[in-house]
Amino acid sequence: xIKVRVLLRNSIQRxxxxxxxxxxxxxxxxxxxASVVSIVGTVEGGxxxxxxxxxxxxxxxxxxxxxxxxxxxxxxxxxxxxPIGNDHLEKFEERxxxxxxxxxxxxxxxxxxxxxxxxxxxxxxxxxxxxxxVLRPGMLVGRFLEDQDQxxxxxxxxxxxxxxxxxxxxxxxxxEDALGVKFRSIREGKAFDSRIVGVVSDPLLLRKHLSSFxxxxxxxxxxxxxxxxxxxYFPWRSSEDLPSVVLIxxxxxxxxxxxxxxxxxxxxxxxxxxxxxVQKWWTAVVLEILDxxxxxxxxxxxxxxxxxxILTGTISLxxxxxxIEEVAIRRAEGATIMAVMMPIFVEGSLLAMLAMPPGIxxxxxxxDFSIQPVLGWPAHLPVETVAGTCFALxxxxxxxxILPAIRVANLEPASVLGRRxxx
Amino acid sequence: xxxxxxxIRRTFGEATAEVVALDGVDLxxxxxxxxxxxxxxxxxxxxxxxxxxxxxxxxEGSYFLDxxxxxxxxxxxxxRVRNETIGFVFQSFHLLGDRDAxxxxxxxxxxxRGSISKTRPREVLERVGLLERIKHRPSQMSGGERQRVxxxxxxxxxxRLLLCDEPTGNLDSxxxxxxxxxxxxxxxxxxxxxxxxxxxxxxxxxxxxVLTLKDGRWDS
Numbered sequence: 247x248i249k250v251r252v253l254l255r256n257s258i259q260r261x262x263x264x265x266x267x268x269x270x271x272x273x274x275x276x277x278x279x280a281s282v283v284s285i286v287g288t289v290e291g292g293x294x295x296x297x298x299x300x301x302x303x304x305x306x307x308x309x310x311x312x313x314x315x316x317x318x319x320x321x322x323x324x325x326x327x328x329p330i331g332n333d334h335l336e337k338f339e340e341r342x343x344x345x346x347x348x349x350x351x352x353x354x355x356x357x358x359x360x361x362x363x364x365x366x367x368x369x370x371x372x373x374x375x376x377x378x379x380v381l382r383p384g385m386l387v388g389r390f391l392e393d394q395d396q397x398x399x400x401x402x403x404x405x406x407x408x409x410x411x412x413x414x415x416x417x418x419x420x421x422e423d424a425l426g427v428k429f430r431s432i433r434e435g436k437a438f439d440s441r442i443v444g445v446v447s448d449p450l451l452l453r454k455h456l457s458s459f460x461x462x463x464x465x466x467x468x469x470x471x472x473x474x475x476x477x478x479y480f481p482w483r484s485s486e487d488l489p490s491v492v493l494i495x496x497x498x499x500x501x502x503x504x505x506x507x508x509x510x511x512x513x514x515x516x517x518x519x520x521x522x523x524v525q526k527w528w529t530a531v532v533l534e535i536l537d538x539x540x541x542x543x544x545x546x547x548x549x550x551x552x553x554x555x556i557l558t559g560t561i562s563l564x565x566x567x568x569x570i571e572e573v574a575i576r577r578a579e580g581a582t583i584m585a586v587m588m589p590i591f592v593e594g595s596l597l598a599m600l601a602m603p604p605g606i607x608x609x610x611x612x613x614d615f616s617i618q619p620v621l622g623w624p625a626h627l628p629v630e631t632v633a634g635t636c637f638a639l640x641x642x643x644x645x646x647x648i649l650p651a652i653r654v655a656n657l658e659p660a661s662v663l664g665r666r667x668x669x
Numbered sequence: 670x671x672x673x674x675x676x677i678r679r680t681f682g683e684a685t686a687e688v689v690a691l692d693g694v695d696l697x698x699x700x701x702x703x704x705x706x707x708x709x710x711x712x713x714x715x716x717x718x719x720x721x722x723x724x725x726x727x728x729e730g731s732y733f734l735d736x737x738x739x740x741x742x743x744x745x746x747x748x749r750v751r752n753e754t755i756g757f758v759f760q761s762f763h764l765l766g767d768r769d770a771x772x773x774x775x776x777x778x779x780x781x782r783g784s785i786s787k788t789r790p791r792e793v794l795e796r797v798g799l800l801e802r803i804k805h806r807p808s809q810m811s812g813g814e815r816q817r818v819x820x821x822x823x824x825x826x827x828x829r830l831l832l833c834d835e836p837t838g839n840l841d842s843x844x845x846x847x848x849x850x851x852x853x854x855x856x857x858x859x860x861x862x863x864x865x866x867x868x869x870x871x872x873x874x875x876x877x878x879v880l881t882l883k884d885g886r887w888d889s
Contacts, residue, residue, distance in 0.1 A: 253780045263767045575763050578724060579777040579822070580752020582745050660724040663763055664715050664834075 257592040260569075267565045267599060271558050275458050275601030275639060276608060278554030282547050283599050283609025287625035288617050289543030293536050295623035305499050305529045306379070308506055310492040310513070311521040327519035330492055334516055338492065340511055345505055347497055348376030351482060351489035357433040359478060360627045361417045368413055368476035370433050370471050372487045377479070381446060388425045388444035390479070397442065397483045404428060405480055407440040413476040421445055431478065442477060492520075497576050498531065502526045529610065545637075551642045559646040566650040573654050574662035587651040591644055598643035602636050670736070671830060671862040672698040672721065677730035679716055688718040691727070692885040700829070703856055703863040705876035712882040714866045721864060722745045722755050722832045735829060739785060752780050756823025756861075758852075760835035762815045764807040764822075767879040770794060771803045774821045780827070797851060813844030817851065824855060831856070833865040837872055849875055 261268045270543075297305075330338075330351075339349050350373050357370040378390040395406035407429070416420035424442045431440055496505040506524060513520060526533070566573070572595040573586050613625035674696040681688045687800050690713045698704050719725040720732065723739060724745045732739040735754060737806040742750065755765075764773045765882045774790040786792075794800055797817040816836060823831055833852065837845030849872060865876065873879045 249779070256779070342722060367836075571763070572765055576776070576780075577748070577753060578722075578757055578763075580748050580780040582748040582780070584745075585748075585780055658725070660719040663724070663759060664719060 253588055255593055257589045257596060260589065260593055261596060264565060267561060271561050271594075272562070272597045274554055274557045275598050275643065276523035276605040278550055279601060279605025279635065280608035280612060281640055282550050282616060282639075283551070283606055283627065283632065284612040285543050285546050286626075286631050286635060287613045287627045288621065289540050290628060290653050291618075291623050291632065292611075292621065293540055294626045296532070296536055305497040305526045306502055307525045308494040308496065308502065308509055309521075309525070310494070310509070310518075311523060312488075312490055317551075327517040328487050329498060330518055334512075334518065335489065336486075337516065338494070338509075338512060341508060342494060342505065344580070345481055345501065345508065347379040347495040348374075348493075350374050350377040350380065350493045350495070351487070352377070352491045352493060352575055353482075355433055355476070357431055359413070359429050359431040361427070362401055364417055366413065366416050366476065368478070370431070371477050372480045372482050374482045377493070377497075377525075380493060381552045385445055385447055387422050389440070390444050390446075393483050395481045397481050401436075401438060404439045404441040405569065406443050408446055408479040409442050410446040410477045413478065414442075414445055417586040418633040421447070429478070430645040432525055440480070446477075446479070453605075472598050485657065498616050498637045499526055507540055532633070533567065554639070555646050556641045557645065558594070558597075559649055561646055562590065563653065566653050567591070570657065573657055574659040577657065577659040578663060584656045590647045594643040594647040595640060598609065598640050605639075606632060606636075670697060671700045671702070671734070672696060673733040674720075674733075677717075677720060677727045677732060679713075679720065679725070679727050688773070689885050691720070693879045694882075694885070694887065696880075698862060698864065699795075700862055701856070703853070703875070703877045704865070705873035706864065706866045706882060707868060707870065707878045707879060708882035708888070709784075709868065712846045713885040714882045717882065718834050718864070718866050720828075722757055723744070723750050727824050748780070752777055752826065753782075754829050756828035756831045758819050758836045759829070759831040760815070762807065762812075762819045762839070763817060764806055764889055766819055769801045769804045769806050769808070770799060770818045770821075771780055773807070773818055774825050777823060777826045777876075785827075790825050792816070793825045796824075799823045801879040811844070812840050813848060816840060816848055818845075818847075820851065820855070824859070827859070828861060830862045830864070833863070835867055836865065837867070837869065845872070846887070 249512055284345055310330060332351075335349070342349050353372040356367060358367050374390070375390065375392050375395075378386075381390065386408075390408055391406060397405055409421075409424050409645045411421040411427075414424035417427075418424055422445055424445055427442050429440050429442065431438060494505060494509060496502045502524065504528075506522075509522065512518075513522065576586055577583075610625075610627070613627075618625055674694060676688070676874075677691050677694040677696075681690055692713075694713075694717065696717075706714045707715065709751070709866040716725065721734075722729050723734070723742075727740065730740075734750065737750075739747070739750070765776065768776070771790055771794065773792055778785055778790070791800070791803065794803055797820055799814060799817055799821065802810060804813060805814075807818070810818070822834075831852075836871075837848055840848060852863065852865075853875060855861065865872070865878075866871055
């Protein structure tokens with residue numbers, strides 16, 4: 247058996263002594279890896295970016311709608327049983343706390359707000375501070391309701407509230423001017439004052455984002471059906487408010503299914519009669535197309551490696567033909583078949599490893615300067631995918647050496663060394 | 670007994686185009702003996718040398734080398750015999766062109782089990798008078814020097830059997846004579862069995878025994 251030190255030294259010496267072949271093979275590996283990296287980065291980046299956009303449309307939301315409070319709205323999966331009460335809310339929060347961003351109850355009422363002689367009928371929403379996670383970054387001026395924001399015990403005191411940009415625009419030229427302003431409102435026939443602590447901007451995006459929530463309003467009055475997110479948001483009163491809707495915010499689209507399983511289990515256990523609306527199902531077609539796109543990426547990934555395999559295999563085969571006499575001499579001097587085959591595999595592996603850093607770097611450059619500006623989404627290269635690609639390249643380099651190694655194994659030193667055979 | 674062959678037969682080619690290279694050859698050689706094998710081109714002497722050197726196998730017959738049955742050895746075991754027992758010197762040298770003299774001589778030790786002194790290649794090169802050419806590549810040496818490197822490569826293994834296939838075939842007469850003198854000295858020093866294939870009767874005359882092959886059989 248050849249010694250490892252000798253094997254490595256011989257392999258490196260052969261790489262150095264055959265620079266053209268070494269450079270050609272390493273270059274092929276580099277280009278192959280770069281193209282694979284750029285394909286993987288594009289596909290994964292595309293899925294992430296589009297997935298993120300879908301999340302912004304509320305695709306990571308699950309809405310539990312209390313049908314008894316909103317009528318028989320034909321959305322989601324109907325179940326039969328009790329409506330969600332405050333005691334159930336605690337169970338949902340407890341069971342889902344580790345796997346969701348938030349569990350937010352929403353009570354929706356119609357109300358009237360007046361400011362500077364202008365009055366508007368609009369929806370009023372009571373919710374918990376967890377609802378903040380539903381609002382995407384950049385959608386809030388000021389702040390949302392927090393734990394310290396409570397409905398005051400004294401009716402004459404002001405209620406902290408957040409306002410939708412669209413409603414604020416009814417009273418101010420610049421919606422942000424509503425910050426800190428006191429409004430006079432009527433809800434369920436009861437008048438009270440509210441002080442604005444935050445403005446929720448971009449109502450159109452919010453409307454898209456909460457389309458499931460929006461849909462629940464269709465069973466209500468005509469103004470509510472035309473809900474344009476002219477909302478005032480008030481703190482949740484656990485002693486008085488009952489949820490119309492419970493919004494469950496999963497951390498990502500991919501996590502929705504596992505969260506949903508848990509939700510269904512709670513619904514079954516508590517015998518709740520709610521409509522379960524999963525926004526992700528509305529966008530399932532897009533996600534499916536994305537996954538097919540990803541599958542196509544993997545196919546091209548394999549195709550690339552096959553091309554690299556054929557190219558490097560051919561180069562290695564030609565190189566072996568050139569050094570056939572050396573192999574015969576080594577065999578005559580006592581090398582076993584394995585001892586002459588091993589350096590071929592080691593050479594291939596070394597070249598593949600040498601090609602890895604420039605291949606990944608070149609692939610990243612292609613992503614940064616060619617693909618990203620054209621497609622408009624940032625590349626995404628998961629570490630495990632890059633590691634898997636490098637491993638696949640290493641495997642390819644070994645596979646590419648099989649034919650040359652077989653040729654070496656079948657070589658008869660007597661016929662090579664005695665080419666002038668005269669019997 | 671270093672070599673014992675009985676009824677060795679070796680053919681090449683398929684049925685109708687079959688060529689018989691060796692046809693029932695018997696051979697016995699004692700340890701330390703110097704045997705020359707002569708014959709015309711196509712007589713089968715190179716084929717015999719390759720079978721003797723474990724580079725090829727006979728189709729029929731038995732071959733015992735230093736008491737062990739070569740015909741029953743696996744490929745790996747034959748490689749080990751080539752590495753530890755047999756040294757080769759070829760007519761066309763068969764040196765690695767991209768290695769210097771020292772690296773060429775050290776080549777067999779890459780596959781050697783156990784240890785041989787690291788200074789052994791240098792010592793052998795010194796013995797064949799090439800110490801000053803140690804870093805020269807084959808292309809920078811004369812034919813005689815190349816063949817001396819080849820001899821050094823064979824001797825570095827401390828072989829019990831040295832096989833030379835027309836070692837003077839590519840050398841001028843002076844270089845050839847010097848080389849034969851060197852081989853003769855080394856055989857005596859190392860008590861190595863020397864089998865030399867040649868078609869040159871002058872070369873053959875230096876051997877203890879001369880055997881002539883004709884059409885794959887001994888010519889008596």
